[in-house]
Amino acid sequence: MNYRPIATALLTVWLSSWLxxxxxxxxxxxxxxxxxxxxxxxxxxxxxxxxxxxxxNNIPTEKISRFVHACLQVVTLIEQKExxxxxxxxxxxxxxxxxxxxxxxxAIIEAAGLTHQEYLQLLGLAxxxxxxxxxxxxxxxxxxx
Numbered sequence: 206m207n208y209r210p211i212a213t214a215l216l217t218v219w220l221s222s223w224l225x226x227x228x229x230x231x232x233x234x235x236x237x238x239x240x241x242x243x244x245x246x247x248x249x250x251x252x253x254x255x256x257x258x259x260x261x262n263n264i265p266t267e268k269i270s271r272f273v274h275a276c277l278q279v280v281t282l283i284e285q286k287e288x289x290x291x292x293x294x295x296x297x298x299x300x301x302x303x304x305x306x307x308x309x310x311x312a313i314i315e316a317a318g319l320t321h322q323e324y325l326q327l328l329g330l331a332x333x334x335x336x337x338x339x340x341x342x343x344x345x346x347x348x349x350x
Contacts, residue, residue: 259326261337268319272327273344275317279310 286306293299314324331341 259323259330261330261334264327264330264337268323269327269341269344271317271319272324273341273348275314275319275324276328277345277348278313278317282306282309282313 283306286302290299290302290306293302311321314321319327327341331338
């Protein structure tokens, strides 16, 4: 079976979801960094484990499976709330709905055993690495059947 059309369609949906998700996540990433006092550099900085990039060749199938499960749930959440968000009459109401969606999405991701950072890294890899995107697309198709 040729998975290329399926993979392309799913990655297109993912990309639009990812861009939407990033628009929600950007305040979480940028604003705390701007508002927080900058730490003084140390002799050997230590980055948290979640800050290191994932090696596409060493991502376990189980992690991809958890990602696929979370991704399907996040996309469903976004689709369910999209109309409500578009119907918001004020900017305050729209922001409240976005925050609810974001909190629910993060809860879904964490319930799948992933961090927010891991999820975004995997999503980015699925959109930029053709082989990894194909692996994810196959699991998405299997999970959707």
